[in-house]
Amino acid sequence: MDLTIAGILALDGLTNGAIYALLALATVLVFAVTRVIFIPQGEFVAFGALTLALLQSGKVPGTVWFLLVLTAAVAVGDVVDGLRHRRGAARIARRVARTVAYPVAVSLFALWAAPQGWPLLAQAALTMALVTPFGTLIYRLAYESLADASVLVLLIVSVGVHFALVGLGLFFFGAEGFRNPSFWDTRLSLGGLTVAGQTLIIFAATLALIVMLWLFFERSLHGKALRATAVNRLGARLMGISSTGAGRLSFTMAAFIGALSGLLIGPTTTVFYDSGFLIGLKGFVAAVFAGLSSYPLALVGALGVGLLESFGAFWASAFKEVIVFAAVLPVLLWRSLRDPHGEEQ
Template sequence: MDFSIASILALDGVTNGAVYALLALATVLLFAVTRVIFIPQGEFVAFGALTLAMLQNGQVPGTVWFLLILAGAAALSDIVTGLRHGRSAGKLLLQAAKGLAYPVAISLLVWWAAPRQLPLLAQAALTLAVVTPFGGLIYRLAYESLADASVLVLLIVSVGVHFALVGLGLYFFGAEGFRNPPFWDERFSLGPLNLSGQTLIIFLVSNALIVMLWLFFERSLWGKALRATAVNRLGARLMGISSTSAGRLSFTMAAFIGALSGLLIGPTTTIFYDSGFLIGLKGFVAAVFAGLSSYPLALVGATLVGLLESFGSFWASAFKEVIVFSSILPVLLWRSLRDPHGEEH
């Protein structure tokens, strides 16, 4: 291996690491705020990429129907719960109508826009508008009633949600893979490196989103509320911060990050209905490097995962996944010895 090959591999590794970093940040966020190890984070990636692919083909994506079904189920659940607590039926129906307004509006917009072949950026915006609400709706239906359950119970629920989303992905998009067009189809030479416009887009968008997340957590009231919930759920409740609202917001943010990651990675590789699991799992490995608690360490871990994958594919392409996932073992062993586990109460 000479310097030029090493540079190319390093560029590929850092590029993939930028996407894994976003998924790792979402994983850390969800675990810190809700204690959920969200295995299906990668499904948001696949749904984002494949929804855009359907719009590119002039078809209405199946995720539109999924959005309506989730919104309807959440509204029905809220009505049933409200009636059990003796709330007015009229107020419950009004609240349900407000909750259904956005899903219905965005679904009608997608049905109108799909056959008209809008510009790529407009289709990307529609994709984010469709997939982002999945996070909050999935939290309301699958996790909200179990918010105080143990981490193990929440993990089991995540496994069930993962299998359900993979099956729905096969139903919505079929077994065929899709590769989206790049957002910027230019190439730049930098010594031995040949940079594509899409690579620069990945770097710029990933770094911009990381900065925006930092500003959100440091400067906004909602961000500080999420930080407070992550530090002490009971203390946050006593201070008037709704853990339910914090959970919905964090899942919505995770869905947005996953869908955006799908838009970024879609032009670089062929995405299938089940591709998100492997991509999300690498983001999870990066999050484990950070102990599921540190955002800066998650970024470092994502870069290491990307580099391991890139150089591993060069030295032993058949075992690159084994190399990446085996790297988690010494990290877990070190953390186990450094911080002995105590029984959860």
Template structure:
């Protein structure tokens, strides 16, 4: 291996690591606020990439039907809750309308816009608009009623949600894989390295999103409410902060991060309905490096994973996944010895 090959592998590793950093941040965000180890984070990645690919083909993406199905179930849940609480029909109907309004509106617009062949950037924004509400709906249907359960119970539910979303992905998107066009089809010579415009877009988007997340948590009222919920869930509730709204908002942010990651990774690899699992798992490994608590450490761990994966693929492509996931074992052992387990009640 000479310097030029090492430089190419380093750039490739940093580009992939930037994606894993976003997913690692989403994993830490959800765990600190809701205590959910969200295994299906990668499904948002796959849905984002596949939605854009189908819009590129001027087809109505399966995301529309998935969104409408989940929204219908959430509306039905509101109806059941209203009947149990003996709320008035007018109040229950308003709650159901709030759940259905955005999914129905964005789905109707997609039916109109999909055959038009809109510009790539508009299709990307539409893809994000379709995937983002899935986060809040998943939280409503799977986690909201058991928000105070133990971490183990929430993890088991996450595994079940992963299998359900993967199965629905196969139904609504099919088994065929897709690759999306790059957002910037340029090449730059940086010394011996040929740097693609898509890699530049990926790294800039990651840095920009991290900066926006910092501003959101530091400068906005809702961001500070999420931070308070992450620090002390019971204390935040006693101070009037709705942990239900915090959970919905955190899952919405996670869906946004996942959808954006899918758009960024789509031009570099063929994405199938189940491709998100391995991608999301690498983000989870980065989050474990950070002890599921530190955003900067998760980002650093993700970049290390991307670089390790790139060099591992060069030396032994058949074992690159083994190399990446084996790297987590020493950190798990170190974390276990450093922070002894206390039984949760």
């Protein structure tokens, strides 16, 4: 291996690591606020990439029908909960209206806009608008009633949600894979390296999102509420912060980050309905490096995972996944020996 090959592998590893960093940040965010190890984070990646691909072909994406089905399920849950607690019909109707308003509106808009042949950036924005509500709906449907359950129970639920989303993804998107067009087709020469425009887009989007997350947590009231909930759920409740609202917001942000990751990774690889699991799992490995608690360490871990994957593929391509996932074992052992932990952890 010479320096040119090493540079190419490093650039490829850092590019993939930037995507894994977004997923690792979302995983840490969700776990810190809700104690949910959200295994299906990668499904948002696949949904984002597939939705944009279908919009590019002028078809109505299966995301629209998938979103409406989830919305209907949550609305039925609202009605059942209202009847169980003997709330008035007007109150139940208002709650159902709040649940269905945005998903139905964006779905109807997508039905009209899909055949219009809009520019790529407009279709990307529509994709984000369609996939982001999945976070809130999945949280309300699967996790909200179990908010105080143990981490193990929440993990088991996450496994079930993952399999459900993969199966529904096959039903709504089909088995065909898609590769999206690049957001920037140019190529730049930096020394002996050729850098694609899409690579620069990935780095810029990752950096911008990290800065926005920092500003959100440091400067906004909602961000400070999420931080308080992450530090002490009971204390946050006593201070008037809704843990339910914090959970919904964290899942919405995770869906947004996942959809954005799907848009960024779509031009670099062919995405299938089940491709998100492996991508999301590598983001989870990066989050484990951070102990599911530190955003800066999650970023460092993600870049390390990307580099390890890239160089591992060069030396032993058949074992690159094994190398990446095996690397987490010494980290888990080190954290187990170093950190005091109770039975719940």
